[in-house]
Amino acid sequence: MAKCTIDGREVEFTAGENLIEIARRVGVEIPYFCYHPGLSVVAQCRMCAVEVEKMPKLQTACSTPASDGMIVHTDSERAKSNQKSIMEFLLINHPLDCPICDKAGECDLQENSFKYGDAYMRTSEERRTYLDLDMGPVIKKNMNRCIHCTRCIRFGAEVAGVREMVAVSRGNNTEITTIDGRPLETDYAGNYADICPTGSLTLKDFRFHKRAWMLKKTATVCEGCSKGCNMEIQQDNNVIERCIPRPNMEINRYWLCDEGRFNYHYVNDRSRITAPTSLGGKTSWTSAVAAAKEALKGKKVLVLAGSDLTQEEAKLLIEFAPKAFPGSTLLHFGTPGITATTQDAPADTLLKRKSKTSNLNGWEKLGVKGADSIPAGTEAVLVIRGGRAELPNLDGVSTVVAIGVFNESEVAAAKVTLPGTSFSEKDGTIVNYEGREQRLRRSINPVGQSKQLGEILMLWTHSAAAAPRPMESVKGVVA
Ligand code: SF4
Ligand code: SF4
Ligand code: FES
Incomplete structure (x- = not known):
């Protein structure tokens, strides 16, 4: 060699x-x-x-x-x-912005200046300045910090497939901008912030939230679709602050789509149900589980599980459903119109796929069939999901019990809701569209009173079917 x-x-x-x-x-x-x-x-x-x-x-x-x-x-x-x-x-033209710049702490310009530059400047002239330009909802532009490396221009043209960033004027007047000052069009705009080696392009979603060095980082996988892009969740105080790509040459190379990158917002959203509820009111775990069992007792139950749940969770449910509800049916759900891997396909030419859940392939491998609507005449549904799977229309079902991650409006009609964990609050295995098994890693603790699915099913299995009985009758049974 x-x-x-x-x-x-x-x-x-x-x-x-x-x-x-x-x-x-x-x-x-x-x-x-x-x-x-x-x-x-x-x-x-x-x-x-x-x-x-x-x-x-x-x-x-x-x-x-x-x-x-x-x-x-x-x-x-x-x-x-x-x-x-x-x-x-x-x-020469860079502002003294580091103390107020969002890139500080992870800026190539700052680091290379510290390691390879001089401590003194020989110029005292005023810095060149540019007007701000709104680039749309994802990226905040500050061209005073730009070093004209053209990474952004090349990313648009070579990776995102949109020639939307250009350099106008020449020499000292060079300015990086969008064509005609239009907002960015690509669905991959967050990558501009990742690749910019300075604070010229930063994420609107993240800027001024946290300093880079305060973030705790966990290597995990995006749950946004069946592609399984590798990502890092960055959090502080149990709140996810941002997700960035982890290079994996066989899946996502260096990139993430915006849908996957910003999908995490539901995890810490205020409207998420994070305490057990029964008939719309908060209650204890014991009472909620008892009420859930009571609500489904003696009914023909359809168990609907999101294909955003992991392999480990799927196996638990496959074991649990026939024991808890003899004669019940277990189906998975996730994306309208995509109930099997044969219907899943690329959604664009870069990364995105049509299945909007991460583990459709895994559920199929375990032999569970998919559905995106409720069979007519269904009387009772136990719906379980991680947070990403899109709920089928449950109108007309008289009894709904929900386990997992839901917001208040989604399960307003549910008799009982038992809060579970999202992709960021648990460890587990997911199988991407091409059969690659990857690990989700827990990056934050379960929010509020949410519990892992295994714990919830354990409570279900070992608790009484009705509301807690008065002490006298319990004593009577023991005697
Ligand atoms: S990537 Fe950043 S520093 Fe490089 S040209 Fe684009 S805006 Fe300027
Ligand atoms: S393509 Fe899919 S897996 Fe990749 S970042 Fe986007 S949503 Fe996530
Ligand atoms: S010239 Fe080699 S990295 Fe810029």
Whole structure:
């Protein structure tokens, strides 16, 4: 295998690999701005320039493929002097915004300035400023902070498939903007904030909520559709503040769609039912479970389970349903018009899929059939879901008992609601559309009095069927 030497370390590489990635593998950091592994290479910022023996000029590491026997120095005097010069050049027009900038703490410009820049500026001229432009509901633009790396332009054109970001004017007057100042159109706009190496493009949804260093991070999987994109949930004080993509070259590469990224809002929403309720009023777990059993006693029950529930939860329900309700039917639900994997298909050319639940394939593998409406004549329904599955129309069903994540308006007609956990409050397995098993990881504790499905079914199985009896009769039974 071909080998090159980076800062004295010999390293093997495969043809086509660039020097930034090879150096990263052996723990050598080469600073960069315009390079992004998911985008084309343009070599415009010059921050990554390194010295290569037998080459008279510095070479940009992002655009230089390694060759056998190549000897590279990333920390030579010439390379370090170039890094200092580039930092000074990029900061000539950069505002002193770090204390009020949402990107602080995770900003490439801030970090590279600290590690590779000089502590002093030689300029005192006023900074260039731009007017603000509204880019739509997802992204807040602040062009005073832009370093013209063009990652955003390339993301739109190469990944999102929309040429919506452009550079207008030239030289010192260059400005990144949308064509005609229009709002962003792509359903993947949140990625602009992820890839921008400065605070020029930030998420409206997140800005000024939390400092980046306050967030606790959990690696998990998006529940927004059957694709199973890898994501990280970031929370503080048991409140989810944002979700960002985790690279997985076989599923989502570096990206998330906006639907999946912002789906988490229901988890901490004030209208979510987080205490057991019976006939619309809050009650204790014991009374609510007893009332639920009473409501369904002796009835022919349809058990409807969201295909947003995990494999572990599905297996519990498959065991529970026939024991608790002999003769009952168990069906899964999730997306209107998509009751089987054969109906699931790509919803666009990038990531999104038609099934809006994460575990349709898993439920099907366990042999449960799907439905998106209630069979005529259904008298009683026990509906269980994680939070994402879309409820079928339950009008006309005389008895509804709900377990899981619901908001007040969704289950206003339910006799009893027993609050369960969302994808972010539990561990479990989901199976994506192509059969890939992935783990959901718990990132926050169950909100309010919500319980895991296993606990709820345990309570159900081991509690009395009617409302709690007076102490006298309990004593009588014991005697
Ligand atoms: S807005 Fe951000 S991503 Fe776009 S060119 Fe400027 S610094 Fe780069
Ligand atoms: S494509 Fe699906 S799994 Fe991926 S981020 Fe969007 S909703 Fe989530
Ligand atoms: S990262 Fe190589 S020139 Fe910008």
